[in-house]
Amino acid sequence: MIFCSLYSGSSGNSILVGSERTKILIDAGLSGKKIIDGLQEVGQNPNEIDGIFITHEHSDHINGAGVIARKYDIPIYITPESYKAGASKLGQIDKSLIKFID
Numbered sequence: 001m002i003f004c005s006l007y008s009g010s011s012g013n014s015i016l017v018g019s020e021r022t023k024i025l026i027d028a029g030l031s032g033k034k035i036i037d038g039l040q041e042v043g044q045n046p047n048e049i050d051g052i053f054i055t056h057e058h059s060d061h062i063n064g065a066g067v068i069a070r071k072y073d074i075p076i077y078i079t080p081e082s083y084k085a086g087a088s089k090l091g092q093i094d095k096s097l098i099k100f101i102d
Helices: 032-041 064-073 080-090
Strands: 002-007 014-018 025-028 051-053 076-078 098-102
Touching: 002 032, 014 032, 014 064, 032 064, 051 064, 064 080, 076 080, 080 098
Parallel strands: 025 051, 051 076, 076 098
Antiparallel strands: 002 014, 014 025
């Protein structure tokens, strides 16, 4: 089982949870590069991330999600309300990578 806080604070939040089969980022609030560096620092390959769950649209939870999703073709799981409020922070992202959750 993996549970690792990559970053936590007002400048950005990101937690990695997973197992041998599935790895998920909960929030991606720093730059894509910082999150990728954080994953590599804890021995995790960004190519093995299966999804990014966004808890809410504040920048310290969403800033790097679009970059990581585009670069590694990772789906983003987000509520419709958070997507509507934070879509501009995701940048130009293929709609097939957006997965709406309740």
